[in-house]
């Protein structure tokens with residue numbers, strides 16, 4: 001299990017919560033100006049002669065410390081929106097302020113720095129390098145960070161893996177790990193630069209029920225204990241209820257934006273969930 005979090009393992013010793021953030025339990029975030037503010041964001045893909053209007057004017061504020069489930073039918077624009085928030089793509093029109101900065105006008109180098117230092121990404125398909133150990137996979141983002149020695153890189157990557165419960169599997173390659181363990185490696189890689197924002201696009205899409213909730217437990221811990229702001233795309237209504245706020249897209253627009261009144265606790269749900277044991281292991 002990953003209860004290293006409970007022991008307070010921190011990857012850098014730095015506090016991920018931006019300065020000036022103050023808890024606001026009523027709104028599920030913190031007071032002050034939003035971490036993310038988008039206005040009338042559009043993204044149109046040109047496919048030959050056809051224009052695909054993936055986002056048709058999204059306006060949303062996300063406060064620091066928020067935890068949002070982003071839901072909606074396939075094709076409604078969720079991944080397009082996440083790619084824009086993650087500075088992986090440019091909007092066709094509209095405004096995107098990240099921590100008050102208009103990132104639409106950033107240079108490629110500035111965007112790369114924001115992606116590397118402020119944002120962590122987790123995807124459904126893990127996206128790990130196959131013939132590389134868990135430790136080396138997690139070290140990767142630090143290769144692009146200036147002034148981090150090899151020794152510090154390894155120490156921070158090991159701490160990140162320890163913090164998601166994989167401290168004993170540092171040398172394992174992805175094909176020697178279960179799906180849940182691979183996703184934890186991906187989360188450790190997303191955390192190693194101590195981001196303020198975690199973007200997770202269907203991170204539990206390839207995982208069974210219990211493993212999904214174990215991954216969500218990590219996210220809830222990161223949100224409540226380290227103040228990391230999280231946007232989680234999911235198709236599963238049950239999983240959506242572990243966030244503080246629900247945003248739904250339809251046809252490239254926000255159609256629902258409401259607080260989740262009874263936020264579920266992954267830790268409590270896991271405690272009463274039976275652990276399925278493989279038959280051959282049970283027989284031993």
Ligand SMILES: Nc1ncnc2c1ncn2[C@@H]1O[C@H](COP(=O)(O)OP(=O)(O)OP(=O)(O)O)[C@@H](O)[C@H]1O
Nearest residue numbers: 045047052054072073074075076077078079080081
């Ligand atoms: N690179 C692209 N080029 C052209 N069209 C695209 C591209 N990416 C997405 N689209 C189109 O934009 C629309 C929104 O796609 P998007 O991937 O954002 O939806 P989604 O809500 O993430 O769906 P899913 O739940 O299936 O992942 C769809 O019509 C899709 O076909």
Ligand SMILES: [Mg+2]
Nearest residue numbers: 078079080201
């Ligand atoms: Mg998608």
